[in-house]
Amino acid sequence: MTSQKISFPRQHARTMRFTLGAPRAFTVSPDGERVIFLRSGSGTDRTGRLWVLDLPAGGTPKERVVADPETLLGGSAERLSAQERARRERSREGSSGIVGYAVDAAAELAAFALSGKVYVAELRAGTARALPVPGPVIDPRPSPDGRRIAYVSKGALRVVGAEGDGDRALAEPEGANISYGLAEFIAAEEMQRSRGFWWSPESDRLLVARVDDSPVQRWWIADPAHPDRRPAEVAYPAAGTPNAEVRLFVMGLDGSRTEVVWDRARHPYLAQVHWSSAGAPLLLVQARDQQSQVFLAVDTETGTTRTVHVDEDPVWLEIFPGVPAWAPDGRLVRIADEGGARVLAVGDRLLTGAQLQLQAVLDIGESDVLVSASAGEEAAAPEIGESHVYRVNELGVERVSEGAGVHSAVRAGDVTVLVSHSPARPGARADVLRDGKRIATVASHAEEPVLSARVHLTEGGARRIPCAVLLPEGYKESDGPLPVLMDPYGGPHGRRVLAAHNPHLTSQWFADQGFAVVVADGRGAPGRSPGWEKAVKNNLVLTVDDQIEALHALAGRFPLDLGKVAIRGWSFGGYLAALAVLRRPDVFHAAVVGAPVTDQRLYDTHYTERYLGDPAKQPEVYAHNSVLTDEGLSEAADQVRPMLIIHGLADDNVVVAHSLRLSSALLSAGRPHEVLPLSGVTHMTPQEQVAENLLLLQVDFLKRSLGLRG
Numbered sequence: 001m002t003s004q005k006i007s008f009p010r011q012h013a014r015t016m017r018f019t020l021g022a023p024r025a026f027t028v029s030p031d032g033e034r035v036i037f038l039r040s041g042s043g044t045d046r047t048g049r050l051w052v053l054d055l056p057a058g059g060t061p062k063e064r065v066v067a068d069p070e071t072l073l074g075g076s077a078e079r080l081s082a083q084e085r086a087r088r089e090r091s092r093e094g095s096s097g098i099v100g101y102a103v104d105a106a107a108e109l110a111a112f113a114l115s116g117k118v119y120v121a122e123l124r125a126g127t128a129r130a131l132p133v134p135g136p137v138i139d140p141r142p143s144p145d146g147r148r149i150a151y152v153s154k155g156a157l158r159v160v161g162a163e164g165d166g167d168r169a170l171a172e173p174e175g176a177n178i179s180y181g182l183a184e185f186i187a188a189e190e191m192q193r194s195r196g197f198w199w200s201p202e203s204d205r206l207l208v209a210r211v212d213d214s215p216v217q218r219w220w221i222a223d224p225a226h227p228d229r230r231p232a233e234v235a236y237p238a239a240g241t242p243n244a245e246v247r248l249f250v251m252g253l254d255g256s257r258t259e260v261v262w263d264r265a266r267h268p269y270l271a272q273v274h275w276s277s278a279g280a281p282l283l284l285v286q287a288r289d290q291q292s293q294v295f296l297a298v299d300t301e302t303g304t305t306r307t308v309h310v311d312e313d314p315v316w317l318e319i320f321p322g323v324p325a326w327a328p329d330g331r332l333v334r335i336a337d338e339g340g341a342r343v344l345a346v347g348d349r350l351l352t353g354a355q356l357q358l359q360a361v362l363d364i365g366e367s368d369v370l371v372s373a374s375a376g377e378e379a380a381a382p383e384i385g386e387s388h389v390y391r392v393n394e395l396g397v398e399r400v401s402e403g404a405g406v407h408s409a410v411r412a413g414d415v416t417v418l419v420s421h422s423p424a425r426p427g428a429r430a431d432v433l434r435d436g437k438r439i440a441t442v443a444s445h446a447e448e449p450v451l452s453a454r455v456h457l458t459e460g461g462a463r464r465i466p467c468a469v470l471l472p473e474g475y476k477e478s479d480g481p482l483p484v485l486m487d488p489y490g491g492p493h494g495r496r497v498l499a500a501h502n503p504h505l506t507s508q509w510f511a512d513q514g515f516a517v518v519v520a521d522g523r524g525a526p527g528r529s530p531g532w533e534k535a536v537k538n539n540l541v542l543t544v545d546d547q548i549e550a551l552h553a554l555a556g557r558f559p560l561d562l563g564k565v566a567i568r569g570w571s572f573g574g575y576l577a578a579l580a581v582l583r584r585p586d587v588f589h590a591a592v593v594g595a596p597v598t599d600q601r602l603y604d605t606h607y608t609e610r611y612l613g614d615p616a617k618q619p620e621v622y623a624h625n626s627v628l629t630d631e632g633l634s635e636a637a638d639q640v641r642p643m644l645i646i647h648g649l650a651d652d653n654v655v656v657a658h659s660l661r662l663s664s665a666l667l668s669a670g671r672p673h674e675v676l677p678l679s680g681v682t683h684m685t686p687q688e689q690v691a692e693n694l695l696l697l698q699v700d701f702l703k704r705s706l707g708l709r710g
Contacts, residue, residue, distance in 0.1 A: 006450060007450075007692075008449070008450050008451050008505070008509045009509070009691075009692040009693075009695040009696055010688075010692045011447065011449065011450055012449075012505065012506065012509075012691070012692070012695070013688040013689070013690075013691035013692040014044050014688055015043050015044060015446065015447050016046065017502070017505075018043070018426070018427060018446050018447060018449060018502050018505070019446070020040050020042070020043050020044060020045060020046060020445075020446065020447075021039065021040050021041070021042050021043040021044075021045065021444060021445030021446040021447065022039065022427060022428060022444045022445070022446040023037045023038070023039040023051070023430050023442045023443070023444060024037065024038055024039070025037055025038045025100065025101070026410040026417045026419070026430070026442075027103055027107055027410065027412075028107070028410055028411060028412035028413070028415045028416070028417060029106065029107035029108075029123075029412060030105070030106060030107065030412050030413055031106070031413070032055060032412070032413045032414055032415040032434065033054065033055055033056070033057075034052050034053065034054060034055065034107060034123060034124075035052070035053040035055065035415070035417055035432060035442065036050070036051070036052055036053075036066075036101070036103065036107060036110065036123060037051050037053070037417075037430075037442060038050060038051070038098055038099070038100075038101070039051055039442075039444075039445065040097070040445070041445065042445050042447075043445055043446045043447030044447070045445075046096045046097070047069050047070065047096050047097035048069070048096070048097040048098040048099050049065050049066075049067060049068050049069065049097065049098060050065070050066045050067035050098050050101060050110060050112065050121060050128070051063055051064065051065055051066060052064055052066050052123055052126070053432065053440060053442060055415065055432065055434070055439065055440065061432070061439060061440035063442075063443065064126055065126075066110070066121045066123060066126050066127075066128060067098060067110075067112070067119065067121045067128040069096075069097040069098060069114055069115075072114060072119060072128060072130070073114070073115055076115075078096055078097065078114070078115045079115045079116055079136075080115070080116070080136075081116055081135075081136035081138070082232075083136070083138055083182075084113070084116070084136065084138055097114070098112050098114060100112065100113075100139075101121075102139075102140065102141040102142060103123070103142060104142040104143065104144055104145065104146035105144035105145070105146075105201075106146065107123060107412075108122070108123055108124060108146055109121070109122060109123065109142050109146040109162060110123055110142070111140040111141060111142050111149050111151075112140065113137045113138060113139065113140055113151075114130075116135040116136030116137055117130045117131075117133075117135055117137055118130065118131045118133050118135075118137045118140045118149060118151055118160070119131070119140075120142070120149060120162055131149065131160055131164040131167075132164050132167075133151070133153070133158065133160050133164075133167050134153050134154070134158075134167075135153055136153065136154075137151050137152070137153050138151065138152040138153070138182065139151060139152055139181070139182070139195060139196075139197075141195075141197070141199065142162065142199075143199050143203035144199055144200075144201055144202075144203050145203040146162060147161065147162055147203065148160065148161055148162060148203065148253075149161075149162060150170075150181070150197060150199065150206060151181075152179070152180070152181040152182055152196070152197075154173075155172075155173035155178065155179035155180065155182070156169045156171060156172040156173060156180060156181075157169070157170050157171045157180040157181035157197055157206070157208050157251070158170065159253065170206070170208070170251050170253075170255075171208055171210070171249070171251060171257075175212075175214070177212060177213050177214035177235075178210065178211065178212050178213075178214075179196075179210075179211050180196070180197075180208050180209070180210050180211075181196045181197040181208055181209065182196040182209070182211060183195055183196045183209070183211075184196075184209075184211045184213060184243075184244040184246060185213075185216075185235065185236070185237065185244070185604070186237055186243060186244070186269075186604055186605060186606045187246075187269075187270070187271075189604060189606075189607075189653065190604060190606040190607050191269065191271050191272075191319055191606065192319060192321060193270075193271065193272060193273075196208070196209040196211070197209065198273050198275045198281070199275070200275060200281075200300070201275065201276060201277040204252060204253055204254075205250055205251060205252045205253065205256075205300065206250075206251050207248060207249070207250060207251075207260070207273060207275060207281055207298075208248070208249050208250075208251050209246055209247070209248055209270065210246070210247045210248070210249060211244050211245070211246055212244060212245040212246075212247075213235040213244040213245075214245075215242035215243070215244065215245060216235040216236065216237050216241070216242055216243065216244050217235070217236065217237070217238065217241050217242070218233055218234070218235060218236075219233075219234045219235075219236045219652075219655065220232070220233060220234070221234055221650060221651075221652050221655065222649075223649060223650060223679065223680060224649060224677075224679070225649070225679040225680065232652070234652050236604070236652070236655075237604055237605045238601060238602055238603065238604060238605070238608075239600060239601050239602075239603060239604065239605055239608035239609055239612070239614075239615050239622075240601065240605070240609075240614055240615040240616055241605065243268065243269075243288075243605055245268075246264075246268070246269075246270050247259060247260075247264070248260040248270060248273075248283070249303075250298070250300045250303060258300070258301070258302065258303040259303050260281075260283070260298050260303045260305065261303050261304055261305060262283070262285055262294070262296055262305045264285075266287060267285035267286055267287050267292070267293065267294055268285075268286075268287075268288055269285060269286040269287070269288065269290075269606065270283065270284075270285055271284045271285065271286045271293070271319050272284040272319065272323070272324060274324060274325045274326065276325065276326055278325075278326035278327065278328050278329075278330055279297065279326040279330050280297040280298055280299065280300070281297070281298040281300065282295065282296070282297055282298075282308070282324055282325065282326060282332075283295070283296040283298060283305070284296075284319070284323075284324050286317065286319070288605070288609065289316075289609065289613070289614075290316040290317055290606075290609070290610050291312060291313055291314060291315070291316060291317065292310065292311065292312045292313075292317070293310070293311050293317050294307055294309075294310050294311075295307070295308040295309040295310070295311075295324050295332060295334070296308065308332055309324075309332055309334065311334075311336065313337065315534040315537050316534065316537070316610045316611075317337075318335075318337075318530075318533075320335040320358070320359070320360055320361070321359075321360035321361070322360050322361030322362060322363075322364075323335050323361045325361065325364055326364075327346055327347075327364055327369075328364070328365075328366050331346050331347035332345075332346070332347060333345070333346050333361060333364055333369060335358045335360075335361065336350075337530040338350060339353075339354065340354060340377075340529060340530065340531060341353060341354040341356070341357065341376050341377075341378075341529065341530070342356075342357045342358045342359075342376075342529070342530055343356070343358060344358055344361070344369060344371055344392055346369065346394075349394065351369070351392050351393070351394065351397075352371075352373070352392060352397060353376075353378075354376045354377065354378035355375070355376050355378055355397075356373040356374070356375065356376050356390070356397070357373055357374045357375070357376045357377075357527060357528065357529060358371055358372075358373045359371075359372045359373055359374065359387060359526070359527070360372045362389065362408070362409050362410065362411065363409075363410070363411040363412070365411070367393055368391045368392060368393040369391075369392045369393065370389065370390070370391055370392075370400070370409060370411050370416075371389070371390050371392055372387055372388070372389055372390075372407070372408050372409070373387065373388060373390055374386060374387050374388070374527045374528075376528075376529060377528065377529045377532075382459065382464075383404070383499070384457040384458065384459065384466050384467075384497065384499065385406070385423075385457050385466060385468070385495075385497045385498040385499035385500070386404055386405060386406065386499045387406045387407060387408070387527070388400075388401045388407050389401040389407050389408065389409045389418065400416070400418065400436070401418060401420060403420070403422060404422065404423060404424075404499050405420050405421050405422040405423065405499050405500060406420075406421040406498050406499055406500045407419065407420045407421070414434055414435050415432065415433070415434050416432070416433045416434075416436075417430055417431070417432055417433075417442070418430070418431045418432075418433055421498070421499075421500035421501065421502070421503075422499070422500065422501065423453075423455055423457070423499050423500055423501055423504075424501070425501055426446075426448055426449050426452075426501050426502055427444055427446045427501070427502060428444070429441065429444075430442040430444070449502070449505055451473075451505065451508055451509060451512065452501075452508070453470065453501050453502070453504040453505050453507070453508040454470060454471070454473070454508065455468050455469070455470055455501075455504045455507075455508070456468065456469040456470070456471075456558075457497065457499060458554070458557075460520065460549065460550040460551075460553035460554045461546075461549035461550055461552070461553040462549070463522075463523070463546065463549060465520050465521065465522050465546055465549060465550045465553075466497040466520070466521045466525075466527075466528070467497060467518060467519065467520045467521075467550050467554060468496075468497045468498075468504060468507070468518070468519040468520075469516065469517070469518055469519075469554060469558050470504060470507050470508050470510075470511040470516070470517040470519075471511055471516055471517075471558070471559070472511050472512050472513075472514060472515070473511075473512050475559075477559070479559070480559065481516075481559045481560060481561035482514065482515060482516040482559050482560065482561055483514065483515055483516070483561050483564035483565070483566070483706050483708060484515065484516050484517075484518060484551065484560045484561060484562070484564065484565045484566070485510050485511075485515040485516070485517045485518070485566050485567070485568060485702065486517075486518050486519075486520070486547055486551065486565065486566070486567040486568070486580075486588075487506075487507050487510065487517050487518065487519050487567075487568055487569070488519060488520055488521070488522075488547060488567070488569055488573055488576060489521075489525070489569065489570075489571070489572055489573045489576075490520070490521070490522060490524070490525065490543045490546075490547060490569065490572060490573055490576040491524050491525065491536075491540070491543060491572030491573070491575070491576065492524045492525070492526070492533065492536065492572070492611065493526060494525060494526075494571075494572060494573075495521055495525050495526050495527050496519050496521055496525070497519055497520070497521045497525075504519070506695070507519055509695070510568075510699065513699050513703075514703075514708065515566075515702075516558060516559060516560050516561075518550065518551060518554060518560070520546065520547055520550035520551075522542075522543050522545075522546025522547060522549075522550065523535040523536055523542060523543065523546055524536035524540070524543055536611060537611060538611070538612060538613065538618070538621045538625075539621075539624070539625070540575075540600075540611060540612070540625045541579060541583070541624065541625055543576055543579075544576065544579050544580050544583060544584060547567070547576070547580065548584060548587050551565065551587070562587075563589075564589060564706045564707075564708075565587060565588050565589055566588070566589060566590040566591065566592070566702050566705065566706060567580045567581070567588050567590075567591050567592075568591065568592035568594070568698060568702070569592070569593070569594060569596075570594035570595055571594070571595050571596070571597070571654060571683065572597065573594070574593045574594040574595050574596030574597070574646075575593075575596045575597045575598065575627065577591040577592060577593045577594075577596070578591060578593045578596050578598060578627045578643065578645075578662065579627060581641040581642075581643055582627065582641075585639035585640070585641045586639065588641060589641055589642075589705070589706060590641055590642045590643070590701070590702060590705035590706055591641065591642075591643050591644070592644045592646065592698045592701060592702065593643055593644065593645045593646065593659075593662075594646045594647070595646065595647050595648065595651060595654045595658075595659070595683060596627065596645070596647075596654070596658055596659060596662065597654055597658055598626065598627040598628055598658040598659065598661055598662040599626050599627070599628050599657075599658060599661055600612055600615075600622050600625050600626055601615050601622055601626075602655065602657060602658055603654065612625055627662055627665075628661055628662060628665045640671050640672065641705075642672070642673070642674075642701070642704075642705035643666070643671075643673040643674070644673070644674045644675075644676060644697075644698070644701045645659050645662060645663060645673060645674065645675045645676065646659075646675075646676045646678065646694065647659035647675075647676075647677060647678065648678040648680075648681030648682050648683065648685065649677055649678060649679050649680065649681065650679075650680050650681055650682045651681070651682050651683045652682065652683075653682070653683040654683055656677070659675065663675050674701070676697065678690060678694075
């Protein structure tokens with residue numbers, strides 16, 4: 001039982017932001033008899049286990065553990081290969097044990113990697129065993145018929161029988177820089193494609209990605225705390241530099257191999273792959289400038305492709321989870337930006353309008369499509385920070401989720417697992433529905449936070465910027481105005497104003513240290529409209545303007561002391577915090593700058609070029625959006641604001657060079673600042689003591705910088 005004396009920073013770190021012990025990664029069996037999921041044993045246990053919730057007809061649902069890493073490994077420590085560590089970094093996975101799995105078409109057999117080995121689990125029988133295959137193993141996946149397992153080892157795609165028989169390589173790398181069956185860095189980090197091979201519905205062939213990253217420039221990530229260790233070599237495609245070369249092959253179990261042909265020069269990005277019994281393999285390929293993309297159907301006998309649909313946009317095109325895909329009747333399902341809204345398209349018909357802003361396709365059924373969406377700009381009433389689950393078909397739209405919150409779902413047949421986050425309660429609730437009626441709730445072992453987030457969701461300014469405001473516990477109006485801490489992410493793909501409890505816990509903790517905390521999702525943040533998101537094209541700096549607009553608008557309704565305003569952020573939020581104090585020191589008086597992207601030319605191709613174009617063609621755009629230019633450092637030079645820069649030295653996503661260059665530029669400009677290097681820390685901060693002390697050090701810095709008493 002958690003002691004009430006534990007501090008929030010320690011608890012927040014120990015529980016990995018209260019995610020440990022919570023069920024996740026749900027799969028529903030097509031027959032509706034099982035729900036498969038991952039969950040660790042407690043709110044402080046990092047070891048994921050594979051579970052099954054049985055749903056007997058007319059009986060009582062019952063949970064059982066199918067695979068326990070402690071049992072399977074005999075108590076020995078888990079070992080991870082460098083490639084597996086990199087995969088987990090791309091997916092921001094900080095736990096251990098079983099962190100992912102794949103199932104066959106019937107959800108009878110599961111496969112997963114553990115300590116570099118392939119394991120299979122019979123989900124009905126509840127047994128699990130290792131297969132005798134060469135390692136270290138990455139991403140094992142059963143064939144739809146459950147008879148074989150495909151996996152990657154040392155850059156080779158291999159196949160083995162589900163009983164461990166007949167292991168062989170289908171494709172072996174021709175050189176040190178080539179791999180088969182893995183997603184390249186840019187796909188995993190930016191395109192939401194974490195895999196590199198796909199089984200055919202008939203289980204006799206696979207689509208396999210071949211990645212050659214020899215064109216990609218090499219960076220070297222060293223750990224200065226261990227000068228005896230060799231720096232890690234990283235193939236990092238920075239903006240304006242070459243990407244990895246990605247090709248695709250149809251590979252038969254009989255040894256046949258046919259290359260899939262499309263205009264890779266025009267559309268080099270392989271963004272999505274879908275292969276189901278409803279049609280030919282479906283690819284989404286995208287131009288490097290992301291202003292055009294083509295949906296292609298693959299002829300698996302010849303490797304030729306035919307165009308199914310073309311999208312073009314003068315700004316950029318987004319990639320969405322769950323699409324493209326075929327409906328059971330063979331129509332193309334996609335999400336499109338049409339008429340100022342993000343809509344669901346099935347075949348030639350648009351099934352939603354401006355009332356909804358589509359976020360993902362969750363499931364495609366015989367008679368409907370299950371989607372997640374937020375209220376669009378033309379919705380009858382604002383639903384600040386909410387996301388809901390809807391059933392959509394040609395007859396209309398029906399909301400499945402109930403109550404204010406952030407909801408998502410997994411479905412097969414008549415069984416749905418609805419996962420709901422609410423601002424009124426900690427954590428998430430995972431309800432199992434059959435034909436819309438709740439039949440079970442999957443237990444969560446996540447810890448209860450030692451504090452409660454009291455979040456006020458509102459809108460601020462003429463642009464109606466979504467905001468969350470948090471005040472100290474026990475605050476009374478007679479206490480007077482409070483120093484302000486802006487706590488944004490504030491950029492693309494990062495929605496922070498959410499109608500949920502746990503995302504605001506850290507902000508509430510800062511509030512309880514004596515601040516009024518404001519979280520604002522300005523232009524560029526998702527969930528509002530395509531135009532809202534795309535307003536940042538060529539101008540990420542305007543995100544500072546939106547923070548200021550929200551701050552000033554809220555000052556009339558909340559006790560904000562505009563003479564003491566600080567800002568903190570990580571990643572894009574760190575970039576935004578640095579921009580705020582450098583370009584608008586008249587508004588912002590101190591900043592905590594965490595892992596900031598200070599020089600956009602040092603960040604990756606797919607992300608950076610989407611917003612800022614090619615640096616060789618638009619150097620002035622990159623200069624305007626850089627923290628390091630004279631434009632950023634010379635403005636209001638007489639108003640120097642305290643800045644604490646924090647960065648993990650092992651970060652291979654936003655490399656520490658960003659912060660080192662910022663520090664050098666500040667030093668050259670005569671601007672005092674503090675730098676906190678984190679040895680051995682990546683873009684995540686999973687280490688318990690590091691994560692705890694980071695919060696404590698930030699509060700100390702903010703109070704010192706704003707002249708507040710301890």
